[in-house]
Amino acid sequence: MDLVWQGIKYIYAYLAVIPIIPFAVIMFGYGAFIKDRKKAFRLAMDVTTAFLIGIVAVLFELIFGSKFGIYGILLFMILGGGLLGNAQFRKRGSVDAKKIFRTIWRLSFFTMSVLYIVFTFVYIGQLVLST
Numbered sequence: 001m002d003l004v005w006q007g008i009k010y011i012y013a014y015l016a017v018i019p020i021i022p023f024a025v026i027m028f029g030y031g032a033f034i035k036d037r038k039k040a041f042r043l044a045m046d047v048t049t050a051f052l053i054g055i056v057a058v059l060f061e062l063i064f065g066s067k068f069g070i071y072g073i074l075l076f077m078i079l080g081g082g083l084l085g086n087a088q089f090r091k092r093g094s095v096d097a098k099k100i101f102r103t104i105w106r107l108s109f110f111t112m113s114v115l116y117i118v119f120t121f122v123y124i125g126q127l128v129l130s131t
Contacts, residue, residue, distance in 0.1 A: 016051040016058075019116065023048040045109045052112035059119035063126065073112075080104050 015022045023044045031040030053073055060069030081104045085095045 012051070012054065016055040019048050019051040019055060019113075022051055042106075045106055049105055049109040049112060052109065052116055056112050056115045056119060059116070059123055063119060063123055073108075076111075077104050077108055080107065 026047050027037075027040050027044035030043055031037050034040065053070070057069035057073060060072070061067055081100050084100045084103060085097075088100065089095050
């Protein structure tokens with residue numbers, strides 16, 4: 001069983017390093033299967049977000065030497081969910097948790113994509129300048 005978890009960990013690590021690969025595979029594979037590009041794009045975003053969160057947390061640790069990356073990401077997601085929930089409650093009088101989670105998850109995709117690009121260039125710059 002330990003070997004299975006280790007295999008899953010390595011597969012996740014390889015897919016997280018270049019998150020465009022799972023995004024493209026899901027978007028084009030699922031899109032060809034269901035013939036709905038909008039639904040395929042959303043599913044690709046949702047799956048890729050998990051990979052992006054992992055790699056951004058690792059890049060944060062490599063750049064800043066702090067293990068706060070994953071906790072900071074989760075903290076901002078929780079705070080964003082709280083703010084959206086409060087706004088939704090004030091506007092409608094009730095909270096749709098599923099809609100809030102989906103919104104935060106998809107906003108995280110865009111945020112993590114930008115952070116992935118920025119942190120990748122910063123880390124490459126650190127490697128080039130340190131040698």
